[in-house]
Amino acid sequence: MKLQLRYFASLREALGPGGELEWPADVALPATAGALRDWLARQSEAHARVLASQRLVRVAVDQVMAGPTTPLREGAEVAFFPPVTGG
Amino acid sequence: MATLANTSPVRIQEADFDVAAELATLQAGRTDVGAVASFVGCVRGGTPGEAVSALTLEHYPGMTERAIEAMVAQAQARFRVLDARVVHRVGRLLPGERIVLVAVASTHRWDAFQACEFLMDYLKTHAPFWKKETTPAGEAWVDARVADDEALARWGIASANASPGAP
Numbered sequence: 001m002k003l004q005l006r007y008f009a010s011l012r013e014a015l016g017p018g019g020e021l022e023w024p025a026d027v028a029l030p031a032t033a034g035a036l037r038d039w040l041a042r043q044s045e046a047h048a049r050v051l052a053s054q055r056l057v058r059v060a061v062d063q064v065m066a067g068p069t070t071p072l073r074e075g076a077e078v079a080f081f082p083p084v085t086g087g
Numbered sequence: 088m089a090t091l092a093n094t095s096p097v098r099i100q101e102a103d104f105d106v107a108a109e110l111a112t113l114q115a116g117r118t119d120v121g122a123v124a125s126f127v128g129c130v131r132g133g134t135p136g137e138a139v140s141a142l143t144l145e146h147y148p149g150m151t152e153r154a155i156e157a158m159v160a161q162a163q164a165r166f167r168v169l170d171a172r173v174v175h176r177v178g179r180l181l182p183g184e185r186i187v188l189v190a191v192a193s194t195h196r197w198d199a200f201q202a203c204e205f206l207m208d209y210l211k212t213h214a215p216f217w218k219k220e221t222t223p224a225g226e227a228w229v230d231a232r233v234a235d236d237e238a239l240a241r242w243g244i245a246s247a248n249a250s251p252g253a254p
Contacts, residue, residue, distance in 0.1 A: 006147070008145060008147055008215065008217060009145055009217035009219075009228060010217075010228050012145075056231075056249070056251065058248070060147070060150055060215065063147070063149050063150035063153055063154075064150070064153070064154075065154070065213060079147060079150070079215075081147070081215065081217065082217060082228065082231070083230075083231030083248045083249045084211075084212065084213065084214060084215055084216055084217065084231060084248055085216065085217050085218045085228075085229045085230070085231050086144070086146070086175065086187070086210060086211065086214045086215070086216025086217070086218070087128055087175075087186070087187055087207060087210045087211040087214065087216070
């Protein structure tokens with residue numbers, strides 16, 4: 001089971017641009033964007049620091065703004081980024 | 088909205104834009120437009136103690152265009168919009184340079200002013216861009232502002248960009 005992970009801005013600087021995540025066929029994907037964030041936060045010290053639950057991190061699933069309860073499906077593109085500052 | 092089926096009202100680009108030319112496209116070939124309202128956002132040079140020498144804008148290619156197109160569709164649903172244009176630059180910009188243009192054409196001014204402000208408030212809190220300032224102290228990412236979430240809330244849209252909590 002695969003997901004496409006992307007990071008932007010300060011998250012990209014800390015963790016890299018992202019890439020493909022793969023889980024073995026007999027292991028369930030994180031069910032939601034929030035579950036994925038929690039899983040990522042456990043991957044390294046840098047991940048834990050940048051994705052800590054008290055940090056404001058926004059998420060998009062398949063290029064649409066989402067939230068922690070947004071469900072994930074096989075092949076989804078999930079992007080994590082700081083609060084936006086365009087305009 | 089009187090745009091061609093595969094012509095988007097939104098452009099993301101590094102190059103500068105010509106405001107007069109963009110506004111002219113909103114009236115091209117039609118005489119029902121009675122009002123064109125527009126906003127241009129520019130790079131500020133910072134305060135005397137903290138001069139900004141450059142502003143670099145990153146974005147999420149693909150999502151950025153879709154997100155702003157969805158905002159324009161919402162503006163059409165809420166206001167009487169004949170046509171709209173959003174041009175947003177990315178890359179490295181210098182103080183005084185144009186960053187963004189939002190322009191709306193309507194039959195009358197109320198809808199044009201309202202839709203223009205609505206689009207800017209929405210873009211500030213939901214369009215995936217991130218700004219990084221270069222100052223004498225180095226480079227630093229600009230913080231999102233709670234005031235922008237509050238501005239969008241006045242349109243009845245719950246927003247949690249700079250604020251904790253899910254939108």
